[in-house]
Amino acid sequence: MSILQNAQAVLKLYSADCLELTVTDVARRLDMPKANASRLMKAMRDTGMLSTIGDTMRHRPGTVMLDLAAIFRRSSRLISRASEAVSTLSNQFGHTGYISILDRQEVTAVADFPGTNALRVVSNIGRRLSAHQSATGRSILARMSDDEIAALYEDQSLTGSLRSQLSQIRRNGFAASSQESTAGVDAIAVAVGDPATHEIISLCIVYPHGIVDDDGRKQMLKALARAAGEIAADFGDSAFVAPNLE
Incomplete structure (x- = not known):
């Protein structure tokens, strides 16, 4: 090398x-x-x-x-705009929020906004996750075509199951996980993009599994969907799929 x-x-x-x-x-x-x-x-x-x-x-x-990390975040209008939105959501619900990007088969957070609740998820900045095994990663992967997914993942057994998951995310407009990457932690994530720069990022809220009921989750998803939709409209993201809140 x-x-x-x-x-x-x-x-x-x-x-x-x-x-x-x-x-x-x-x-x-x-x-x-x-x-x-x-x-x-x-x-x-x-x-x-x-x-x-x-x-x-x-x-x-x-x-x-x-x-360089600070410059990277400031150089992206999309990350800056999403950071404002996720910071507001984190303060509103008291749960930790992230902005994440895809790096080949991994996803990594580039900005985090710690929650204010007594029981909250701690920061994961610097921790890389397998994209197909996290809500943030799958929300971004769902924006890719099946051919692009096949090129990224050569394991056919993986691409088959992943393709099914991504199809559902495309229909629903969001990705979710329950105690998948971290025991006791759930997440909801929505991806948006900037057609001008070809950037795609994931807006995510993570929260302790045992303290958020279905109604609380729906309220967070509704707020996350609204914020992501406004960003998509501002950036002309025609590929954005509004989350299905039913």
Whole structure:
């Protein structure tokens, strides 16, 4: 692999469950010689992609990555507009909200809005989920054609079951999950796009499984559908399917 591919591989090791790495960690997890891992991480430190933690040999993402993440969010009118909507919904219902994007077969949150209820779902920023195993991921995948799904997933047994799920999401206009990615956590998600930039994002609300009844879920879905519909109208998203609230 090129040095850029290796650097990307290192950065993708970081997650909500892995906040720091040593040279030994990288060498083991990427199956590369320790000397190569050391040279790679030094180059990443020199460019600001990584920084050491105090006087230790532990590394975390560098400030340049933080700057780029902020720039990425600000550079997208769609993410900015959706962030305003999800922030309002999070405050209204007290549950955590997310804006997520698709990255090949994974989905990752690019903005989160912590809930205010005493019992709420904590932030998952930095945690990557399999797209086909999450409401956010499926809401975005449902915007793709069957041919695009087949090209993305070569496993025919998977694409068969996934195709059925996505067909239902296209009819309903939203995706839902119940204790799927995380035990005790449910989610509802709606995807919108910007035809001008070809961006597609998912607006999602997550909430504890045991404290929201059917009526509460319908109220959140109604509000989420209204917010997503307004965004779709503003951006001319003709592919948007208004969620079926029946």
